Amino acid sequence: MSTPTATGSAPSSVLEQDHRELVASFESFIRRELEPLAAELPETADLPPAELRAYVRRRSAALGFYAGDYPEELGGSGMPFTAVVLLHHAAGRSGCPLAAYALAGSDGPSPLLLHGTEEQITRYLVPLVRGEAARCLALTEPHAGSDAFHLTTTARRDESTGEWTLRGRKTFVSNADRADFALVVASVDGEATAFVVGMDNPGLRIGQRYEGMSGEPMFELLLDGLRVPADAVIGGENGVGAALGNGIDSLSRGRLVVAAMCNGIAEHALAQGIAYARERRAFGERIGAYQHVQEHLVSSRADVETAKLLTLACARLVDEGTEAPENAALAKLTSSETAVRVVDRALQVHGATGWVRGHPLEFLYRYVRMMTIIEGTSEIQKVIVARAMGLG
Numbered sequence: 001m002s003t004p005t006a007t008g009s010a011p012s013s014v015l016e017q018d019h020r021e022l023v024a025s026f027e028s029f030i031r032r033e034l035e036p037l038a039a040e041l042p043e044t045a046d047l048p049p050a051e052l053r054a055y056v057r058r059r060s061a062a063l064g065f066y067a068g069d070y071p072e073e074l075g076g077s078g079m080p081f082t083a084v085v086l087l088h089h090a091a092g093r094s095g096c097p098l099a100a101y102a103l104a105g106s107d108g109p110s111p112l113l114l115h116g117t118e119e120q121i122t123r124y125l126v127p128l129v130r131g132e133a134a135r136c137l138a139l140t141e142p143h144a145g146s147d148a149f150h151l152t153t154t155a156r157r158d159e160s161t162g163e164w165t166l167r168g169r170k171t172f173v174s175n176a177d178r179a180d181f182a183l184v185v186a187s188v189d190g191e192a193t194a195f196v197v198g199m200d201n202p203g204l205r206i207g208q209r210y211e212g213m214s215g216e217p218m219f220e221l222l223l224d225g226l227r228v229p230a231d232a233v234i235g236g237e238n239g240v241g242a243a244l245g246n247g248i249d250s251l252s253r254g255r256l257v258v259a260a261m262c263n264g265i266a267e268h269a270l271a272q273g274i275a276y277a278r279e280r281r282a283f284g285e286r287i288g289a290y291q292h293v294q295e296h297l298v299s300s301r302a303d304v305e306t307a308k309l310l311t312l313a314c315a316r317l318v319d320e321g322t323e324a325p326e327n328a329a330l331a332k333l334t335s336s337e338t339a340v341r342v343v344d345r346a347l348q349v350h351g352a353t354g355w356v357r358g359h360p361l362e363f364l365y366r367y368v369r370m371m372t373i374i375e376g377t378s379e380i381q382k383v384i385v386a387r388a389m390g391l392g
């Protein structure tokens with residue numbers, strides 16, 4: 001019997017014909033270099049060691065995959081955004097636990113830094129694009145999550161020296177334990193302003209560590225009279241009060257990347273569900289012969305194809321320069337909700353086998369749950385779409 005895929009024998013969608021060679025060479029990198037490394041990890045380890053993740057990042061950057069859409073003069077490959085989306089999809093679809101670290105995520109280059117001064121771009125953005133440095137983003141606060149810019153962290157300027165003093169508390173910061181620097185968003189007279197701060201600054205302290213349902217921990221960051229020089233404002237003087245505008249430029253792309261990862265994960269889970277349904281027998285038949293099982297798998301296929309087409313269409317609009325925030329919101333909403341549902345159904349098809357600790361679906365069931373929360377919750381995506389529809 002041929003190896004089942006999530007798409008049967010049909011090409012998964014016409015849009016995937018684009019960038020086929022690039023995706024094939026990324027998949028070959030995963031197969032030849034990352035899968036052998038992943039095979040040595042303990043089966044129940046949710047999080048690969050930090051040194052291994054850093055190695056994967058650097059190696060992928062050297063091959064031109066990591067941060068592929070950043071310009072070549074910054075160390076990227078100048079790829080269209082559609083190509084980046086397809087790579088994230090391929091990483092999720094591979095099922096390899098190291099593949100996600102081969103592509104820039106929450107510790108990688110930030111579009112906020114594209115608005116940085118020349119000096120900030122050279123000092124911070126270039127090492128990030130090359131995979132040589134890692135960063136974190138400190139935006140969320142105990143009372144400012146979805147309402148992200150309702151900040152109580154403040155930054156005050158000393159008019160005589162130009163230095164800034166930041167006070168406040170940030171929460172749920174990913175990567176804080178291994179970042180070289182943080183992008184910290186604080187209020188300057190009520191206007192959100194982004195600062196770049198070395199993690200070795202004595203005024204910046206890691207507080208509580210939060211273990212999530214899977215994978216990477218998150219951290220509290222305490223800013224206790226954190227002093228930074230005048231040139232720590234991203235974008236220099238023009239950057240004061242500009243974090244919101246500059247951030248909005250990048251939010252759509254971040255959401256489409258999450259959507260693509262979700263589509264890949266869903267496709268991978270679906271392929272596992274199909275494979276199991278074709279082999280496992282009950283009541284004298286393969287379980288895939290039963291309509292209740294088919295319902296899980298066929299509905300999943302329809303959902304995954306819909307989410308993929310929507311995400312890829314939105315990515316193409318970004319490349320054409322006609323991105324609209326509600327498009328990315330629709331794609332992120334559809335893909336993340338689909339991935340949670342598809343992983344759940346695939347696990348159901350596996351019965352107790354999928355529930356056992358160490359089974360790939362057991363991990364994915366916990367891992368995928370964050371996708372409807374990060375980069376704006378599903379409810380916030382609906383708020384964005386409702387507003388674009390002239391409601392609310």
Ligand SMILES: Cc1cc2nc3c(=O)[nH]c(=O)nc-3n(C[C@H](O)[C@H](O)[C@H](O)COP(=O)(O)OP(=O)(O)OC[C@H]3O[C@@H](n4cnc5c(N)ncnc54)[C@H](O)[C@@H]3O)c2cc1C
Pocket residue numbers: 106136137138139140141144145146147171172173174175212218370373374375376377378379380383
């Ligand atoms: C894995 C993970 C990694 C993260 N990494 C980072 C990071 O690196 N840096 C960082 O700064 N933050 C990070 N976060 C925090 C993340 O950005 C927030 O969790 C997210 O913005 C939601 O905020 P909240 O958790 O405070 O929920 P809340 O904003 O309190 O929302 C609670 C519920 O109310 C709903 N809700 C809120 N407002 C509305 C509304 N107007 N209409 C309808 N429903 C609404 C929400 O959708 C949600 O269901 C991370 C979170 C997770 C889970």
